[in-house]
Amino acid sequence: MENKKIRKSNFEALRVVAMLMIIMFHSVIDIVTTPKGSPLATNPEVVGAMRFIMDFFGNGGVTLFAMISGYFLISSKNDQPALKRASDSAVKFAGLALYNGVVVTTVIALALAVINKLNLVNLDSILPDNIFTDLNTVFGFAGGYWYLSAYFVLLIFLKPLNNFLNNLKTRSAFFYLLGVVVFASTIINYVPLLTVRDGVNFPLVFIGYLLGAFARKFNPLQNFSNKALLSFLALYPAYFIGSFEFLVRVLHVAPRIANPAVGYYVGFPIYIFSFVIFTLFMRLNFTSKFVNFIAPATVLVYMFHTATPYGMFYRISAKIYIEFSESFGIANHWLILALPLVVLLYAVITMAFGSILYYVYEFAASRVTKRFKEKIGVA
Secondary structure (H helix, E strand, C coil), X not given: CCCCCCXXXXXXXHHHHHHHHHHHHHHXXXXXXXXXXXXXXXXXXXXXXXXXXXXXXXXXXXXXXXXXXXXXXXXXXXXXXXXXXXXXXXXXXXXXXXXXXXXXXXXXXXXXXXXXXXXXXXXXXXXXXXXXXXXXXXXXXXXXHHHHHHHHHHHHCHHHHHHHHHCCCCHHHHHHHHHHHHHHHHHHCCCHHHCCCXXXXXXXXXXXXXXXXXXXXXXXXXXXXXXXXXXXXXXXXXXXXXXXXXXXXXXXXXXXXXXXXXXXXXCHHHXXXXXXXXXXXXXXXXXXXXXXXXXXXXXXXXXXXHCCHHHHHHHHHHHHHHHHHHHHCCCCCCHHHHXXXXXXXXXXXXXXXXXXXHHHHHHHHHHHHHHHHHHHCCC
């Protein structure tokens, strides 16, 4: 009996963790950066905890996804033409995008319309005044797919990029390259003429790819113990909250805009944070059917939660977090721990729902493909 090669789950688990980080990031945007979060203003420490999630988890999750690509593709022997590789990926994602944009979001939109018309549930806080004039009804926030665009661009230039990186024979040479690229990407974000939409985000994918390749080629943290790396990670929230407290309590910066220089525009703390997490997952050696089952759904989960009609994902999360905070007690010191747990729970539920939708798609797509092949006489 032939034994099937069992797929290890460490990087699959990392994909799931990275997606949960991204969902958590997206879910707290409204309560941190908009007036919807104003009830929390009396507890700056809670706002600081939400800012930590927003500043580290979003960019950190994206960087981790790109690192996984860099780790595996840097040594790829695939000789496919660049455009063929990119187009294959485009076709793969196009079906998911159409399913999410046409089927899933339209069903959600119609269901909400019926619920609203029948007054079954009060949806005033999550729906616009006239839901039929909302242009997000069908394709949701299509701009949320920026990561896929950046990934396709990366695939087009993959061969010359890999050739260049593989010619860097020493760890120091690769490290200097990383330093130059990170510095350049930071400067670009401060030059108005060079800043474009998602100009902050696109370098994340490129630098993340470089970091993944760096980890694969040189594994620079191999001499550090797991205990040392975990201790290092624990310093990040401590540093962030300490810096946030200084900005808010001493310099009297408004909590919702207090950013201890670790967010979108100064990316290097994010890259260190992500690299340490990546190294820890590199060392894991386990197999889990459940993890391997969930991980492939991350692409649809990404599309689904960023493109729900009426920005429903964002509006529901803001409503839940504010109402939970008010019922728990905004002045309660334990809210700084309780609210992040609610954020995590919301992300897990979103991940679970998106995974179910993914396997509904897989089942339907396999049946349609099978029928089509039968019709055209292809075995």
